[in-house]
Amino acid sequence: MIAGASQVCWAHAILKESTPAPNSSIKGPDFDITLRYNVRIDGSRSRVRLVAADGTVSTLTLAAQASQDTLQTHAAGLKPGVYILQWQVLASDGHMSRGEIPFTVI
Numbered sequence: 001m002i003a004g005a006s007q008v009c010w011a012h013a014i015l016k017e018s019t020p021a022p023n024s025s026i027k028g029p030d031f032d033i034t035l036r037y038n039v040r041i042d043g044s045r046s047r048v049r050l051v052a053a054d055g056t057v058s059t060l061t062l063a064a065q066a067s068q069d070t071l072q073t074h075a076a077g078l079k080p081g082v083y084i085l086q087w088q089v090l091a092s093d094g095h096m097s098r099g100e101i102p103f104t105v106i
Contacts, residue, residue, distance in 0.1 A: 012039075012091055012093065012095050012097050013037045013038065013039050013041050013089045013090075013091035013095075013097040014037060014038045014039075014097070015035060015036070015037055015087070015099055015101075016036050016037060016038050017034075017035075017036040018033075018034065018035050018036070018085075018101055019031075019032065019033060019034045020033070020085070020101065020103040021101075021103070022101050022102060022103070023102055023103065024103050024104070025103070025104045025105075025106045026103055026104070026105060026106070027105075027106055028075075028078045028079070028080065028105035028106065029076065029077050029078045029079065029105070030074070030075065030076045030077065030078070031074070031075055031078075032072065032073075032074050033048065033060070033072065033073045033074065033075060033085065034070060034071070034072050035048070035070065035071045035072075035087055035089075036067075036069055036070045037069045037070070037089065037091070037097075038069070039069060039091050039092050039093070040068040040069055040091070040092040041068070041069060041071070041089040041090060041091055041092070042089070042090040042091075042092075043062055043064075043065040043071060045089075045090040046062065046071055046087070046088060046089040046090060047059065047062075047087070047088045048060045048062060048071060048073050048085065048086070048087050048088075049085075049086045049087075050075060050078075050083055050084075050085055050086075051083065051084040051085075051086060052078075052081065052083055053081045053082045053083070060073040060074070060075065061073060061074075071087070071089070078105045079105070080104075080105050080106055081104065081105060082102065082103075082104050083102070083103055083104070083105060084100050084101065084102050084103075085100065085101040085102075085103065086098070086099075086100050087099055087100075087101070
């Protein structure tokens with residue numbers, strides 16, 4: 001008799017694509033933000049914050065999820081400079097994932 005084994009696969013959320021892209025320059029002062037992940041995420045338990053060069057932190061309001069693997073929001077009134085987009089999402093496996101996307105507003 002051959003015993004079979006199963007392997008548990010944890011699907012931590014990994015950012016696959018973003019607008020703005022990491023280390024990119026984007027035309028301001030207003031623009032849409034889109035974050036797409038490799039797995040389904042819980043938008044109601046996810047957060048996106050914007051950190052300005054002076055340390056000011058703003059929590060961005062997320063739009064209703066159009067796709068289960070995507071978050072969308074909008075930034076408005078940004079002055080030229082360096083920013084960091086901080087994201088925190090709850091993945092379908094129940095684990096929180098976090099990351100940062102540095103970019104420049106021109």
